[in-house]
Amino acid sequence: GTAYLHYDCAMSELGGEKGVAGAGDDHPSQLREAIDSGRCFLVYQPIVSLDDGRLVGAEALVRWDHPVHGVLPPDAFIPLAERTGLIVPLGRFVFADACRQFAAWDARHGAAAPAVLNINVSPRELREADYAGFVAETLTLHAVDPARIVLEITESMALTLGPATATLERLRALGLRISLDDFGTGSSTLRLLHDCPVDEVKLDRSFTQAPASPSGEGRPPVAAAVIQLAQALRLHAVAEGVETPEQAEQLRSLGYRSAQGYHFARPVPAAQLTEWMTDRAPRPTTSPGSAATAP
Numbered sequence: 001g002t003a004y005l006h007y008d009c010a011m012s013e014l015g016g017e018k019g020v021a022g023a024g025d026d027h028p029s030q031l032r033e034a035i036d037s038g039r040c041f042l043v044y045q046p047i048v049s050l051d052d053g054r055l056v057g058a059e060a061l062v063r064w065d066h067p068v069h070g071v072l073p074p075d076a077f078i079p080l081a082e083r084t085g086l087i088v089p090l091g092r093f094v095f096a097d098a099c100r101q102f103a104a105w106d107a108r109h110g111a112a113a114p115a116v117l118n119i120n121v122s123p124r125e126l127r128e129a130d131y132a133g134f135v136a137e138t139l140t141l142h143a144v145d146p147a148r149i150v151l152e153i154t155e156s157m158a159l160t161l162g163p164a165t166a167t168l169e170r171l172r173a174l175g176l177r178i179s180l181d182d183f184g185t186g187s188s189t190l191r192l193l194h195d196c197p198v199d200e201v202k203l204d205r206s207f208t209q210a211p212a213s214p215s216g217e218g219r220p221p222v223a224a225a226v227i228q229l230a231q232a233l234r235l236h237a238v239a240e241g242v243e244t245p246e247q248a249e250q251l252r253s254l255g256y257r258s259a260q261g262y263h264f265a266r267p268v269p270a271a272q273l274t275e276w277m278t279d280r281a282p283r284p285t286t287s288p289g290s291a292a293t294a295p
């Protein structure tokens with residue numbers, strides 16, 4: 001078996017369970033200042049191959065280092081950012097900083113660096129007239145190959161896109177890939193797959209964590225249906241929220257190729273993911289260049 005890194009102590013705090021819900025609600029100006037003064041930062045959660053544990057990608061997840069409440073998870077301030085429009089400057093910071101870091105990893109670690117970077121985006125950002133332009137400029141600035149960026153949009157939020165689906169088309173024309181996050185939790189999943197240009201689905205962790213009953217009885221696993229759907233539609237599928245080796249093995253046997261979750265690693269600051277790359281250089285059995293191919 002593969003020995004996965006487990007981060008404890010300080011890292012579990014960055015995992016975000018202790019969130020102060022709605023912190024800063026009364027003071028959107030605090031968030032504005034936090035964005036401007038660098039108190040918002042990114043952590044990265046590895047996405048690994050279920051076949052061999054290889055690092056195939058990473059997801060950028062934003063945090064706010066609040067002067068009073070400490071490090072806040074996104075659920076404590078993204079809703080505020082979306083209500084106030086601050087999600088636009090916040091999202092620009094996220095995209096730009098993620099691209100900067102990704103380019104730096106690539107330059108220093110080559111094949112050991114993540115092949116793709118997943119970045120979360122809100123519908124509000126996609127409705128900005130120049131969003132695709134901003135993305136194109138930022139990728140050029142950091143010399144990042146658009147084909148190595150996956151933009152994640154939450155399935156339930158994608159329903160609200162309307163005319164902004166045209167922005168997804170523009171982004172895809174630039175070469176980026178689009179992922180439906182928390183997949184399976186929306187109420188119009190098939191409608192959405194039909195209406196939205198999509199390349200990837202991320203199985204919501206509520207289904208990841210119940211891939212099948214050990215006896216094979218009871219409710220049929222949604223995880224099995226989703227991988228079949230993804231294969232039929234030629235979509236990449238990632239299982240989110242894998243917490244046990246049993247879940248990882250079941251998902252692998254269902255046909256999932258990649259996954260993320262606390263079983264493999266928690267979201268960690270960039271420097272710690274850099275260590276992971278140094279410690280886990282590609283195995284000799286890995287064919288040359290395979291780390292650079294799409295998952």
Ligand code: C2E
Binds near residue numbers: 045073074078154181
């Ligand atoms: P998400 O995109 O679905 O990200 C996965 C969330 O699940 C992360 O929470 C991650 O820490 C957590 N997670 C990962 N593995 C496991 C596991 O094995 N078990 C459990 N219980 N949880 C796991 P996080 O970082 O608190 O982010 C929450 C949500 O906030 C994200 O869900 C995403 O929708 C949103 N978000 C994060 N960063 C950004 C951003 O930069 N922009 C936007 N618009 N939204 C963001």
Ligand code: MG
Binds near residue numbers: 059120152181
């Ligand atoms: Mg996500």
Ligand code: MG
Binds near residue numbers: 182202
């Ligand atoms: Mg998700």
Ligand code: MG
Binds near residue numbers: 154181182
């Ligand atoms: Mg989520």
